[in-house]
Amino acid sequence: MTGYGRRIWVLAAGTSSMAGYVDAVGFLKLGGLFVSFMSGNSTRLAVGMMVDPQVARMAITLLAAFVGGVVAGTLISAAAGSWRKRVILLVVGGLLALSGALDLYGWDGWATPLMAAAMGCVNTTFQRAGEVSIGVTYMTGTLVKFGQRLADALLGGPRWGWVPYLALWLGLVAGAVAGSVMYLRFGTASIWGAAGVAVVLAIYAMFLGPAEPSRAPRTREAGR
Template sequence: MTTTHAPPTSQTRKELLGPFYDSREMLLAAVLAGLAGATGAAAWLYSSGWYVTFMTGNTERMVLEHIQGAHVLGFTALVTVLTFVLGVIVATLARIHLWRKARHGATVLTAASTVAASISDATLNSPKDEFGIAPVLCLAFGLGALNTSISRKGEVVMPLSYVTGTLVKIGQGIGLHLAGRKRWGWVAHASTYAGFLTGAIVGGILFNAFDERNSLLTLAAVAVVVAVLTWRLDHPKFLESDGH
């Protein structure tokens, strides 16, 4: 029986990879999502409960805190959201004007932001029961930049810290799988989610082991190592496929 569809093995591979070009890029996304998870864990431990990966919650807080009379917290949430978006903008412009031949620049920018957060914290000299907003904003900026890493022609195709959207994709993919319409479309998103979750777990363990007050310094070291190790994963052929 003649058919115009791709062979089953080829079709299955395409569904497994989802928006990724190959397994190498899928691994890169999982590792970078792990860095995003570790960054979120560091910010949460450092600030005793402030999220830099949860812009949905920060958007709600910048409204609800004002309603409850906590105006400082409301403005802090607003600044966090704006700083996150600024990280996206800067990384996008840097990709266009500075890193045309290297998509990996966003990861370097994230690593630099974690180092800046650690240095900023070291210069605060605040009591142990207080934390500074500057280090948290540095992490928010770095996360915004990191989310531009997996792009196609300048458009992000796989956000790395947007876990809510990733879970939606996983759930919808499983539903389509069970319906027999698209068998493995959820796997690519599940790999990114697994990377984020692993990063949060490993980061949390490391930060507790080296003391929560040293979480930013530990994260800076981890981010630099990740930036170096993943440089080789960001293959030049991805740039060619992206049209750059």
Template sequence: MLPDSAFYTARGRRIARLRGKVGLCMVAALSFLAGMTDAVGFTATGDFVSFMSGNTTRLAVSIGERDYSSILTISTLIGAFIAGNAIGVIVTRLVGRRSWPLLLCVGALLCLAGLISIALFSLVCTVIAMGMINAVVEEVNGLPIGLTYVTGALSRFGRGLGRWLMGERKPGWRVQLVPWVGMLLGAIVGALLQGYLGITAFVINGLLVFALAASSLAIPRRWQRNYMPK
């Protein structure tokens, strides 16, 4: 038999691995939803709702071209994204770092965006939702995770690959592909949905977030606290 200390160490490792797998499943699902949402917004209006690097470049081009209408729209979206991230942290603190209340808020905003099909209103609601969703999972077993942006994930994956090719065997770099694959697949589905439903496709996204909120109730609260912002 294992000594008590060895037993608890082995048990702790098993729990950490399981917590990591559950966290990565959440990351995959949330990145899929972010990809869906961004694709619906972009194909319907030409504006990004989660890709603020793209919007920043578009803002700079609009300033250079003196396109004041685009400057106002894009600046509003970037501000809404910042506000959404801040609101996400505030909500998680107010609800004791539980994910389901935050997800319900995100789902409600997406449904509202799909039901009230006024372009700028829908975009602002959606961008706020995408900012908020980043507070659901910030890290998994100490590894930083981005849900609505994947440039950082691809960068961390590439640097990890370089270290692996140089003989280093540090774990964790491969999981950075999870949000990228999730966002890619979600964007494909979102583009197809938008082709059939237009901007109303945001409602489908919102309903999926509600389903994810319900499933998150099965995740132990102490695990959720490890995923969410400190």
């Protein structure tokens, strides 16, 4: 993440905040399952297989939806090329809006899997050479890097190298707080707010210039 400029840090922190908002809404709606934190859902799946089959079924549904969103986002990224960031964010906004609409019309069983698909998709926003360069929905790796960069600063390395990672984590936490407040007031309809934020982020991404290639360049095999 430190290889990006400050405007990308802002976009990443904003995207992480939106993801935290969505995860809080999904968590409260599902009563303890997640739409972006798949490590937690994997544990809930394993425990549910032993003690609560209904929880296990919902966990595997969310896991499948999340992976499906990653696959779709990766394919869309490849097709969108330098327009990747804004296109992905618009797709995420569309999925979240559709989730809200389905819940509104009584198809609430589809709402949370669509949220999970949107969160899988949003993780393909930031890519370099075919790999995710900034994960915006999972913070364990971010906190490890924050700790490493903070230690580097104490040892005389770059003084502010830890700031982007802290901003990413704070963005997710702040978004989750906002999502919790909005869900308690508006229920699942609060997901429309996240859809609007995704569109705003897509508009912001338009002013950042073309995205770096999402796939690694192909090289010829030796001897050809």
